[in-house]
Amino acid sequence: MPSLFDFSRHIRKLASEKKYQDALSYFKDNKSQFDNIAIASNEYLVSDMLSCLRRSNHLDAGFTFLKIYNVEINNDTKERILTAYGWVLWSKYKSEESNKNKKDEFNYYFEEEEFVHDDNIHYEKSDLIEKIELLLPLLFRINSDFTKTLTSNLFSIVLKIEKNKPSPNWKLVNDYCNHFKPGQLSTDCSTIQVERKGRLVEMELASDLESWYAYKTKALFKLSEWQACLDLSKDALEVLSKFHYSNDVWFSRRLALSRKKLGNSDDAIRELETILRKKNEWFIQKELAELYFEKDDVVRAFEYAVDAINNFGPLEFKIDLLYLMGRMFKAKSECEIALKHFSLSKVIRQNNDWKIPQKLIDELKQFDNNELQKVNAKNLETELKRYWKSLAPKKQLINKSERLQGTILRFLNNNERGKDGFLKCGNNEYYFSLSSNYHLTPQIDINSKVIFEVHSSDNGKKDHARINEVVE
Numbered sequence: 001m002p003s004l005f006d007f008s009r010h011i012r013k014l015a016s017e018k019k020y021q022d023a024l025s026y027f028k029d030n031k032s033q034f035d036n037i038a039i040a041s042n043e044y045l046v047s048d049m050l051s052c053l054r055r056s057n058h059l060d061a062g063f064t065f066l067k068i069y070n071v072e073i074n075n076d077t078k079e080r081i082l083t084a085y086g087w088v089l090w091s092k093y094k095s096e097e098s099n100k101n102k103k104d105e106f107n108y109y110f111e112e113e114e115f116v117h118d119d120n121i122h123y124e125k126s127d128l129i130e131k132i133e134l135l136l137p138l139l140f141r142i143n144s145d146f147t148k149t150l151t152s153n154l155f156s157i158v159l160k161i162e163k164n165k166p167s168p169n170w171k172l173v174n175d176y177c178n179h180f181k182p183g184q185l186s187t188d189c190s191t192i193q194v195e196r197k198g199r200l201v202e203m204e205l206a207s208d209l210e211s212w213y214a215y216k217t218k219a220l221f222k223l224s225e226w227q228a229c230l231d232l233s234k235d236a237l238e239v240l241s242k243f244h245y246s247n248d249v250w251f252s253r254r255l256a257l258s259r260k261k262l263g264n265s266d267d268a269i270r271e272l273e274t275i276l277r278k279k280n281e282w283f284i285q286k287e288l289a290e291l292y293f294e295k296d297d298v299v300r301a302f303e304y305a306v307d308a309i310n311n312f313g314p315l316e317f318k319i320d321l322l323y324l325m326g327r328m329f330k331a332k333s334e335c336e337i338a339l340k341h342f343s344l345s346k347v348i349r350q351n352n353d354w355k356i357p358q359k360l361i362d363e364l365k366q367f368d369n370n371e372l373q374k375v376n377a378k379n380l381e382t383e384l385k386r387y388w389k390s391l392a393p394k395k396q397l398i399n400k401s402e403r404l405q406g407t408i409l410r411f412l413n414n415n416e417r418g419k420d421g422f423l424k425c426g427n428n429e430y431y432f433s434l435s436s437n438y439h440l441t442p443q444i445d446i447n448s449k450v451i452f453e454v455h456s457s458d459n460g461k462k463d464h465a466r467i468n469e470v471v472e
Helices: 004-016 020-033 036-040 043-055 059-068 079-100 127-142 145-163 170-177 208-222 226-239 247-261 265-278 282-294 298-310 315-331 335-351 358-365 377-391
Strands: 191-196 199-204 403-415 418-425 428-435 449-455 464-471
Touching: 004 020, 004 043, 020 043, 036 043, 043 059, 043 079, 059 079, 079 127, 079 145, 127 145, 127 170, 145 170, 145 208, 170 208, 208 226, 208 247, 226 247, 247 265, 247 282, 265 282, 265 403, 282 298, 282 315, 298 315, 298 377, 315 335, 315 358, 335 358, 335 377, 403 464, 418 449, 428 449
Parallel strands: 428 464
Antiparallel strands: 191 199, 403 418, 403 449, 418 428, 449 464
16 A cells, blocks of 8 residues: 555656656555545645646546545635646636637737727626635735736736626626736736738747736726826826837726817827827827717818728728718718618628627618618729729829928927927828927927928838928
């Protein structure tokens, strides 16, 4: 008869050789030689059994094992058992939830806005989530390299899977984020290999800290916690030194839109225009179109809407933009083209089995659209794409070294550090930036006429103006 020590050591040997099923068979054949209390008191044996059950995909048996041998998970539980148990939880959650929501692995790591998601803010906490939440403070208390790796994985798996569901539960995301303090999360960025254009390339992933800010601010925004979202987005922009997946744009956007929700549309416009000059994204143009439309500046709103619809981005993500453009055409009494935009927004939703909002139903009720329903959806899309291109402003061909005259249109910032904003020349607008030390800065105000040159950025940003003199 082997001793308990020999019994445990043999199971450890089999486990280290990845002979997990052999280890389980050996335990089954010899366990009767030891009482349950003796088995439960051996942390190496318990942790190895949990690991073997997990590795051989007997996940439910892992929980049963703990119950049979009366192994409790609490402050007195040994670290080795806690981590083995935590990995069983991780594997069980991943196994159950991933099968419900299969998604392209590459997109799994990217922050996407919820352009078409139907969100769910009420939930009953699953048994697995409750188990994970009870385990987390025990792991934080130990705070070893082993537990840090486990908590990082538990942090990521729950939030990534929830975010990628067809109806993300943002209350669950917010509550789960509350179990983690920013100071407990790693700032390290790992890398993975992804396939692009037929070859493998390395992609750096966001740190747990950056991901926490991304999930938490998004959840707060979805839950209409505007002030909290604003404060935390500002904190993220100040604390984080490196951003992935355009998170700096998302944080800035949430900050700006939170200001809008809190009644400060002018600051929201200024901040979104600042974002736009850094990154020419259609959804920022769309937000600006909405803000200007709400201010009854239909001309400016329409300019941004046209830029947005012609900008890069899947049309199915632009269904709310189509609705907005329908409202704009309706405001201009162009009812036929308004109806086409409302209808395309509806058709795209129907083709993807997405919910049709009441506001869109109400707009369509105002039209007799029996005739339009006979039109092929693809034909309608093709027709409108051609129409949108015709609306795009014709860009003038400009010699980059040519000196031009323009008018200061608006400021984004005007303070002790200098001035920046947009000037207009013909049908084009150009971003300009002036330091407080530049000799012309004090002379420049709204409607000032200036001589400037156009310069292109090397990083894909829009052309910008370098002001040479002020015209008296």
